[in-house]
Amino acid sequence: MQDDRDGNTRALSTLCVHGGEERDAQGGVHTPLYNHSTFGFPNTKALLDVVEGRVEGNLYTRYGMNPTIRATERKLALLEGAEGALVFSSGMAAESAVFLAHCKAGDHIVCVGDVYGGTYELLHSQLPGLGIQTTFLLGNEAGRLAGALNERTRIVFFETPTNPAMEVIDIAKVAGAARAGGVLTVVDNTFASPVNQSPLKLGADLVVHSTTKYLGGHSDLTGGAVLGPRALLATIWPWRKNLGQTMAAETAFMLSRSLRTLTVRVRQHNANALAVAEFLAAHPKIKQVNYPGLKSFAGHEAAARQMRGFGGMISFVYDGDAAATAAVVDRLRLFTIAASLGGVESLATQPITTTHHDMDPRERARRGIVDGMVRLSIGLEDAGDLIDDLRQALG
Numbered sequence: 001m002q003d004d005r006d007g008n009t010r011a012l013s014t015l016c017v018h019g020g021e022e023r024d025a026q027g028g029v030h031t032p033l034y035n036h037s038t039f040g041f042p043n044t045k046a047l048l049d050v051v052e053g054r055v056e057g058n059l060y061t062r063y064g065m066n067p068t069i070r071a072t073e074r075k076l077a078l079l080e081g082a083e084g085a086l087v088f089s090s091g092m093a094a095e096s097a098v099f100l101a102h103c104k105a106g107d108h109i110v111c112v113g114d115v116y117g118g119t120y121e122l123l124h125s126q127l128p129g130l131g132i133q134t135t136f137l138l139g140n141e142a143g144r145l146a147g148a149l150n151e152r153t154r155i156v157f158f159e160t161p162t163n164p165a166m167e168v169i170d171i172a173k174v175a176g177a178a179r180a181g182g183v184l185t186v187v188d189n190t191f192a193s194p195v196n197q198s199p200l201k202l203g204a205d206l207v208v209h210s211t212t213k214y215l216g217g218h219s220d221l222t223g224g225a226v227l228g229p230r231a232l233l234a235t236i237w238p239w240r241k242n243l244g245q246t247m248a249a250e251t252a253f254m255l256s257r258s259l260r261t262l263t264v265r266v267r268q269h270n271a272n273a274l275a276v277a278e279f280l281a282a283h284p285k286i287k288q289v290n291y292p293g294l295k296s297f298a299g300h301e302a303a304a305r306q307m308r309g310f311g312g313m314i315s316f317v318y319d320g321d322a323a324a325t326a327a328v329v330d331r332l333r334l335f336t337i338a339a340s341l342g343g344v345e346s347l348a349t350q351p352i353t354t355t356h357h358d359m360d361p362r363e364r365a366r367r368g369i370v371d372g373m374v375r376l377s378i379g380l381e382d383a384g385d386l387i388d389d390l391r392q393a394l395g
């Protein structure tokens, strides 16, 4: 349940369909695609009213001042229970804008737990070149957060569940420790989606998404979003504008189309993944199954506290070396071997070959990202068919 623009409390599925929509005079049932790069004004006063912020209007699409982009941002904000949203050309564009806008040379970030390989590379290898250093804590070291903060720490960043080990980080606990230290908490909510988890309600300051994943949901768009209070977004907006990172209007239109079915899709991803995880957990060739919905999983209790559903992502460790594990993946027929996640089609990947390929092997070992690990993005096919496919691939 979230409040809509008129202050009514609406369930998420209602907001998915109706939230943020603005119909035009032609009577179409949802916000049209305004693919124009620029917008005209009847006179200079009307233009200045928009440029100087007295009137919310359309100006130039790279600024995000475009009705299709704004409608998508309103819908996303309603789904996350945020004051506002900014949409980006990719998830990495969204993350980099947050770091650049809220940190400067000499500042410090703490990253808790495993994160997407691109995020790790940005924090570990690129931001230090701008004088921004990151301390990396393992997920099970989250309790040491207070000791990792210093007077130059600006951001605590984490994903939950984490990629690919599916560790669950306690959002309220970490956000509480960060707030006590005067530091912003930024949560990547891509894996859970707003259907399963609301980090802002648990104390996070900002949420980021790769909308390429569940929010887009069909593996046919690339985008990102940052959500939170208007004051924090206002610092990010000029960076998005001047780095030219704004989501294209065409992509925003596609994203809004996808968001209308988000609850239906994610609830089915949740149900399919639980069935697959239970099958894998009982299989003799599988050493470990990482899925927050399994009662036997270490993070289950924390997940049950902060999640409404456990998501469509699973990782497991096969009882074999890298080559034997690759052979299992290669035998899959319904799962496509591909990076990415969150689409209607099921995907499988060995993290050592894709998302964590470029991570130093010692660092991978420290994080438990072993050669036998396989990550599954469970799609919307029939769960029985997916289980049959895994059964034949595992021999």
Ligand code: PLP
Pocket: 090, 091, 092, 093, 116, 118, 119, 159, 163, 188, 190, 191, 209, 210, 211, 212, 222, 223, 224, 340
């Ligand atoms: N965050 C997570 C959890 C991801 O899995 C990814 C990509 O896989 C990203 C962020 C980056 O998103 P994008 O590829 O849209 O830039």
